[in-house]
Amino acid sequence: MSHNLQLNAEGKLKHFLTIDGLDKALLTEILDTAESFAEMSGHHVKKVPLLRGKTIVNLFFENSTRTRTTFELAAKRLSADVISMNIATSATSKGESLLDTIRNLEAMFVDMFVVRHGTSGAAHFIAEHTAPHISVINAGDGRHSHPTQAMLDMFTIRQFKPDFSTLRVAIIGDILHSRVARSQILALNTLGAAEVRVIAPKTLLPAYVETLGVTVCHNLTEGLKDIDVIIMLRLQKERMTSALLPSESEYFKCFGLTPEKLEIAKPDAIVMHPGPINRGVEIDTRVADGPQSVILRQVSNGIAIRMAVMSMAMQTQGAT
Amino acid sequence: MKRILIEQGRVIDPANSIDRTGPVYVADGKILALFEKPDGFEADSVIDASGQIVCPGFIDISTRLRQPGQSHKATFQTETKAAAAGGITTLILQPDTRPVIDTPAITELVKELAENSNYRQILPIGALTRNLEGQELSSMLALQEAGCIAVGNGGKPISNLLVLRRAMEYAASHDLLLIYRPNEQSLSNEGCAHEGAFSTRYGLPGIPETAETIALSQCLELAELTGCRVHFGQISCRRSVIKIQQAQKYGLSVSADIAAHQLHLTENDMKPFDSVYHVLPPLRSEQDKLFLRKALMQGTIGTLCSDHQPHDLDAKLGAFPETEPGISALETLLPLMLKLVDEKLITLSQGIAALTQTPAKVLRLESGTLTPGKSADICIFDPGRRWQVDRSTWYSKGINTPYWGEQLTGRVSATLQSGKIIYQGVFHD
Numbered sequence: 001m002s003h004n005l006q007l008n009a010e011g012k013l014k015h016f017l018t019i020d021g022l023d024k025a026l027l028t029e030i031l032d033t034a035e036s037f038a039e040m041s042g043h044h045v046k047k048v049p050l051l052r053g054k055t056i057v058n059l060f061f062e063n064s065t066r067t068r069t070t071f072e073l074a075a076k077r078l079s080a081d082v083i084s085m086n087i088a089t090s091a092t093s094k095g096e097s098l099l100d101t102i103r104n105l106e107a108m109f110v111d112m113f114v115v116r117h118g119t120s121g122a123a124h125f126i127a128e129h130t131a132p133h134i135s136v137i138n139a140g141d142g143r144h145s146h147p148t149q150a151m152l153d154m155f156t157i158r159q160f161k162p163d164f165s166t167l168r169v170a171i172i173g174d175i176l177h178s179r180v181a182r183s184q185i186l187a188l189n190t191l192g193a194a195e196v197r198v199i200a201p202k203t204l205l206p207a208y209v210e211t212l213g214v215t216v217c218h219n220l221t222e223g224l225k226d227i228d229v230i231i232m233l234r235l236q237k238e239r240m241t242s243a244l245l246p247s248e249s250e251y252f253k254c255f256g257l258t259p260e261k262l263e264i265a266k267p268d269a270i271v272m273h274p275g276p277i278n279r280g281v282e283i284d285t286r287v288a289d290g291p292q293s294v295i296l297r298q299v300s301n302g303i304a305i306r307m308a309v310m311s312m313a314m315q316t317q318g319a320t
Numbered sequence: 321m322k323r324i325l326i327e328q329g330r331v332i333d334p335a336n337s338i339d340r341t342g343p344v345y346v347a348d349g350k351i352l353a354l355f356e357k358p359d360g361f362e363a364d365s366v367i368d369a370s371g372q373i374v375c376p377g378f379i380d381i382s383t384r385l386r387q388p389g390q391s392h393k394a395t396f397q398t399e400t401k402a403a404a405a406g407g408i409t410t411l412i413l414q415p416d417t418r419p420v421i422d423t424p425a426i427t428e429l430v431k432e433l434a435e436n437s438n439y440r441q442i443l444p445i446g447a448l449t450r451n452l453e454g455q456e457l458s459s460m461l462a463l464q465e466a467g468c469i470a471v472g473n474g475g476k477p478i479s480n481l482l483v484l485r486r487a488m489e490y491a492a493s494h495d496l497l498l499i500y501r502p503n504e505q506s507l508s509n510e511g512c513a514h515e516g517a518f519s520t521r522y523g524l525p526g527i528p529e530t531a532e533t534i535a536l537s538q539c540l541e542l543a544e545l546t547g548c549r550v551h552f553g554q555i556s557c558r559r560s561v562i563k564i565q566q567a568q569k570y571g572l573s574v575s576a577d578i579a580a581h582q583l584h585l586t587e588n589d590m591k592p593f594d595s596v597y598h599v600l601p602p603l604r605s606e607q608d609k610l611f612l613r614k615a616l617m618q619g620t621i622g623t624l625c626s627d628h629q630p631h632d633l634d635a636k637l638g639a640f641p642e643t644e645p646g647i648s649a650l651e652t653l654l655p656l657m658l659k660l661v662d663e664k665l666i667t668l669s670q671g672i673a674a675l676t677q678t679p680a681k682v683l684r685l686e687s688g689t690l691t692p693g694k695s696a697d698i699c700i701f702d703p704g705r706r707w708q709v710d711r712s713t714w715y716s717k718g719i720n721t722p723y724w725g726e727q728l729t730g731r732v733s734a735t736l737q738s739g740k741i742i743y744q745g746v747f748h749d
Contacts (some may be wrong), residue, residue: 020521020592099637120523121593122639129637142641143523182523207526211517 005127012316015127015136016309018145019186027154027190033308034155037077038301050311051080054111058084059101060139061117066275066299067139067149071114074306080112098122099129106131111317112310113137120144120179135313137306143179149274150183152305154191156298157229160270164188168195168226170265171214172255173233173282174204176244180274181233182212189213199223200255203244220255224264232257232273235282248281258284262292270294322364322739323347329369329700331355333376334673335680335689344374346696349739353692367734367744369700373668376676376688377409377697377735380653381499381577382553383628384646385411385442387433388426389418394630394717400439402650402716404743406626407699407732410687411439412499412679415447416474422447422458424466431467441697441737443469443683445499448487454478457487461494469683472499472553475600479505481538488539488548497683501553502535502560503601512641514602518587524641527602529557536560540567543574551682552576554627556601558611565620575682576620578612579627580656581647585609585722595636595643596722599629617665622678624671626653630718648718651709655728658703662729668703696739705731 006015006022013026040046056075060068068084075082087101102113112135115123120142127136140146161167169188175181175198188196189212196214198205210216217223224230235251245251257271271283271293279285288295324346331354332339342355345363352358380403386394403411413430415421421430421444434442446463448471450456460471471491478484491498508531513519515526536552540563543550555561555576567574581599586609590597597603615621629646636643657671666674680688687697707713709723735743 098639117639119639119641120525121641124593125639141523141639143525145523179523182521206520207515207528208517208520211520 005124008316013309013312014316016147016313017123017127017136017138019147019150019183019190020145022190024190024192027151027187030151030305030308030312031155031158033312034151034301034304037307038304047077047079049079051075051078051314054080054314055109056080056082056112056114056310057105057110058082058114058139059105059116060084060086061115061122062140064116064139066302067116070299070302071139071306074303074310077303078307078311080310098125102126102130106134110134112314114139116140118142133317135317137309137313140179143177143182145183146179147183148302148306148309149180150187151309152298152301153184153231153272153274154187155301155305156272156294157270159297160294161228164191164193167193167228168197169193169229169231170197170199170223170227171231171233172199172220172223172257174235174239175200175209175233176204176206177236178233184231185212185214197223197227201245204239220261221264224261227265228269230257230262230265230269230271232271232277232283234274234276235278252281256280256282256284257287259286259290262287272298275299323361324365324367324736324739324741325361325363326367326369326374326698326700329372329374331374331690332669332672333690334669335376335677336691338690339669344690344698346698346736346739349696351690351692351694351696354690367700372700372702372733374698374700375672376690377699377737378407378653378675379410379412379679379683379685379688380408380626380628380650381412381623381679381683382414382579382625383411383650384414384416384630386630387417388429393632393635396433396437396439396442398715398717399628399630399650400437400442404439404735404737405715405732406650407654407701407735408650409697409699409735409737410441410443410685412469412683413442413444414474415445415472416452416476420447420451420474421445421468422450422452422463424459424462427463427466427468439737439742443467445470445472445474447471448473448491448498449478449483452476454480454483457490460491460496464494464496470497470499470551473501475501475503475553477503477505477535481542484539485542485546488542488546492546492548495549497549497551499551499553500539502532502539504531504535507531507534510641512598512602512645513590514587514604516587516605518590522592529559529604529608532557532601533559533563536563540572540574543567543572550574554579554582554601554625555612555621556582556604557608561611561615561620565615568620575622577623577625577679578616578621579649580624580653581649581722583609583613583616583660584656589722593640595638595640596647596720596724598636598640598643598645599647600645613660613665616660616674622674623682624653624657624674625679626650630716631720632718636720646720647722648716648720650716651714652721652723652728654701654732655730658730696736698736699732700734701730701732703730705729707731
């Protein structure tokens with residue numbers, strides 16, 4: 001049900017909530033559409049009139065700088081009217097108020113919600129309960145999904161390594177709490193990557209992580225062998241206080257990406273990070289700013305991917 | 321008082337190993353006789369039960385009627401109708417009402433609510449500790465005298481084992497039964513789904529089996545130490561079954577129950593983020609389900625319950641982890657039991673025993689049988705009748721069931737409580 005929730009009757013994207021349930025053709029279409037926008041914005045910051053007259057509301061129940069900014073820029077380049085709202089949520093606020101917020105905004109003739117929320121399933125909930133003409137784009141929900149981040153990562157990978165079928169990709173760090181990792185794993189498997197490897201201590205892996213279609217490794221030195229793409233994840237400070245890790249320094253020693261460790265991977269391996277990075281915690285500055293790092297390219301690509309997803313979802317609106 | 325003749329039904333009374341077709345005679349609120357007409361018996365009313373099963377009324381060992389405190393979710397008025405329509409004649413109430421059932425005054429209030437709803441047999445479980453906080457003992461003896469059938473933790477954790485030990489010692493001193501749902505809070509944490517493939521895929525905080533098995537193991541140790549009689553509520557996983565089996569073999573007086581939905585649904589049946597599947601303990605793995613089924617089949621776990629938890633619509637309206645857990649289940653208890661019979665897991669007699677004889681034995685109730693002289697708590701149901709779960713058939717105020725809109729098989733046609741017809745197809749009041 002939820003899988004089909006994001007597709008219309010013709011199998012086109014109506015909402016973009018998760019990578020789950022989307023096929024290779026659709027993911028490739030997103031990447032190809034983004035490519036056309038990227039070529040455009042590569043030269044000038046040029047507006048296209050695709051979403052003129054449309055109103056997009058960025059609903060951020062959780063703080064974010066890059067994601068919100070790139071969504072805003074993407075909407076503006078598509079000529080949409082965009083409003084960003086930071087909605088502070090208290091721990092006690094329940095679905096009822098979430099629904100009320102949505103209902104109120106609906107009444108203002110909104111065409112699209114871009115939603116970030118701290119609870120898994122929040123974007124699904126909004127998509128299920130919002131008016132049928134409104135599209136919902138998930139900008140991150142709890143530990144569940146962050147599909148535009150995953151797609152901009154796929155886009156970046158494709159720019160450097162066009163053939164997914166030969167790629168071995170390592171995702172390193174806090175998989176347990178990461179919506180980015182879950183979406184990346186699904187996207188990489190759908191696009192046919194040769195191997196997705198997760199590297200982390202057991203405390204930072206979900207109990208049944210192998211059911212996601214990954215190989216599991218607890219040792220960075222072993223895990224980096226034959227790797228083409230390295231994706232580092234951000235380590236939140238609170239993981240230390242909740243007894244998941246002893247210390248930042250021990251984590252860096254075991255799982256931090258240093259130039260020496262990087263040498264274990266394939267010589268042309270690229271290094272990625274969804275940001276914001278913790279220098280000296282999960283990644284050495286020399287690697288983050290080094291020649292193999294494509295971290296800033298990821299940020300620029302975020303605009304093109306978000307333009308692609310927004311315009312595709314809006315197209316199905318016009319059709320129905 | 322009224323004399324009732326129930327004729328032509330197939331009478332199944334597991335406690336007396338009865339399974340034959342014939343009349344049941346009820347008078348003065350009691351079972352007067354089975355199969356043979358007592359001298360001079362003249363019925364005031366006759367119930368034709370041909371093609372139907374006549375069995376003892378069901379005893380549901382774990383329910384919540386939401387009063388006092390949450391009448392926006394459900395009331396005694398609505399839920400006792402649901403119970404009667406489900407063939408249930410005795411409801412055991414969990415103590416986690418608002419306020420908690422931890423004083424004789426609240427116990428009296430519950431009894432009063434029961435009387436006002438014309439459904440007498442509502443037996444509360446008293447809170448084991450004050451306000452279910454796991455810190456101070458409740459006045460268990462006073463609760464028992466006021467009408468509590470047992471003491472329990474209502475699913476709330478008791479993290480201080482010394483408190484649990486003392487509470488069990490005190491309960492044992494008064495020969496009180498402890499009804500305990502094992503849950504180690506530090507492990508279940510903020511979890512809302514079984515720690516398995518589903519919670520991993522959808523990024524839902526998971527509840528590991530060990531949250532249940534560690535609390536269960538601790539309680540088993542203390543049961544041996546204190547001699548307290550323990551009944552474990554709503555067991556959900558494989559290793560709990562193994563531990564209970566071992567304890568029984570070892571000679572401990574422990575029993576357990578399973579919520580009926582746990583025998584049919586697993587994490588694989590959950591629709592992503594559909595809050596109707598949000599229930600505690602969570603829907604577990606296929607393997608857990610198979611073990612629970614085996615335990616029921618072999619009799620290690622002999623009691624089925626509804627674990628009824630009706631909710632208002634708002635409680636289930638939100639992102640999955642933020643919704644309230646629980647399933648409205650009184651009216652699906654019989655069909656879910658019959659489904660196990662249909663799947664040849666248990667016999668019909670076994671299934672009825674799990675809803676009557678076994679819980680009666682655990683709770684030391686006189687009911688749960690059709691023995692002449694006992695209170696006439698009787699359920700008459702049509703095992704083959706198909707019905708759709710929707711507004712026209714549903715009595716509970718809570719419509720939070722994964723079976724909403726589905727066709728189920730097995731429907732109660734009449735329910736007698738102490739010889740009084742409390743349900744017969746429809747309610748007349």
